[in-house]
Amino acid sequence: MKRIAIIVLALSLFSATFLSSCEAVKNTNKTQRGAAIGAAGGAILGGVLGNNIGKGGNGALGAVLGGVIGGVAGGVIGNKMDKQAREIDNALPGADVVRVGEGIKLVLGENAVRFDFNKSTLTAQAKTNLDKLVKVFTEYPDTNIVIYGYTDSSGADDYNLKLSDQRAASVKAYLTKKGLSAARFTTTGMGEADPIESNETDAGRSKNRRVEFAITANDKMVEDAKKEGN
Numbered sequence: 001m002k003r004i005a006i007i008v009l010a011l012s013l014f015s016a017t018f019l020s021s022c023e024a025v026k027n028t029n030k031t032q033r034g035a036a037i038g039a040a041g042g043a044i045l046g047g048v049l050g051n052n053i054g055k056g057g058n059g060a061l062g063a064v065l066g067g068v069i070g071g072v073a074g075g076v077i078g079n080k081m082d083k084q085a086r087e088i089d090n091a092l093p094g095a096d097v098v099r100v101g102e103g104i105k106l107v108l109g110e111n112a113v114r115f116d117f118n119k120s121t122l123t124a125q126a127k128t129n130l131d132k133l134v135k136v137f138t139e140y141p142d143t144n145i146v147i148y149g150y151t152d153s154s155g156a157d158d159y160n161l162k163l164s165d166q167r168a169a170s171v172k173a174y175l176t177k178k179g180l181s182a183a184r185f186t187t188t189g190m191g192e193a194d195p196i197e198s199n200e201t202d203a204g205r206s207k208n209r210r211v212e213f214a215i216t217a218n219d220k221m222v223e224d225a226k227k228e229g230n
Contacts, residue, residue, distance in 0.1 A: 059148040059194055063214035064103035069222060072229030077102045077217045080225075084140045084215070091132040106213040107196075113171065113211045120166035122174060130171065134178045142221035146186050147171050148212040152205035153192045165189025171211055184218070 069077060078101075085104050089097045096107035113126045122130070137145070149168030151160040168187035176182040197204035217225070 059150075059188075059190055060105040060107070060146065060212035060214035061098075061100065063146050064105050064216060065101050067103060067216040068101045069217070069225070073222060073225040074102050076225035076228050077221060080140070080221070081215070081217075084136065084143075087136045087139070088133065091136055092129060102217065104213070104215040106215065108211045108213075110206050110209050115167055115170075115209075118163075120163065120170045122170055127174060130174055131178065134175060134180060137175070137180055137184075141181075141184075142218050142224070143184065143215050144186075144218045145184050145216075146188060146214040148214070149187070149189045150194070150208060150210045150212070151192050152208040153195070153199040154205065157191060161189050161191035163189070164191050168211065 068074065078099075081102060081104055082099060085097050085099045088095065088104070088106060092108070092112060094109075094111050096105075096109070098105040098107075108129070112129045114123045115121060115126070116123060137143070147168045149164035149166070149171070151164050151167075153160075155163075165187065166189070168189055172182070172185045172187050175185065192199070192208070195204075195208045196210070197207040199205050199208060
């Protein structure tokens with residue numbers, strides 16, 4: 001998270017310095033300059049970071065960074081995501097909630113979403129925690145959510161990939177069963193990719209067995225943000 005925050009800050013400073021030197025920008029007001037800087041920063045983030053890790057790599061983080069809008073609308077979206085992130089954090093204190101770009105990366109480890117051994121069946125505790133998420137997702141309906149399933153490195157690669165896909169699908173099925181629109185969700189099995197800890201220890205493998213969510217603005221939120229920004 002700190003690394004990404006530094007990149008965002010550096011790109012924003014670059015955008016501000018570059019744009020403030022242009023004669024056309026000097027003749028605009030502060031609101032117009034802010035929108036231009038935001039748009040440029042968003043374009044850089046979406047293009048550089050999104051293209052590098054937003055397609056198949058780094059799971060939820062890549063998806064969030066790949067969806068940057070930028071400009072005034074991006075600021076409006078960011079404010080709404082700030083509120084949603086706080087509510088998720090309050091609902092699930094043990095979850096890893098990261099506000100980055102204009103979206104949210106949510107990581108639920110085995111302490112939050114646990115599956116039966118070698119299966120894609122959700123445990124009772126996992127369902128209880130997902131129920132808490134349902135309340136927040138219901139309150140903020142104008143988002144798209146990608147669910148990524150992960151395993152540790154134990155077992156064959158192809159088996160882990162299939163199992164992770166089934167686990168992500170189980171989470172989606174449960175959330176939609178609770179009344180959330182299935183159209184908001186897509187699922188991806190990542191297998192043992194993108195480990196967050198070493199697979200050489202039991203503790204590390206436990207943390208790598210996780211579910212990640214990439215929460216981004218849907219078309220309606222984007223259009224509403226543009227109207228609000230105007």
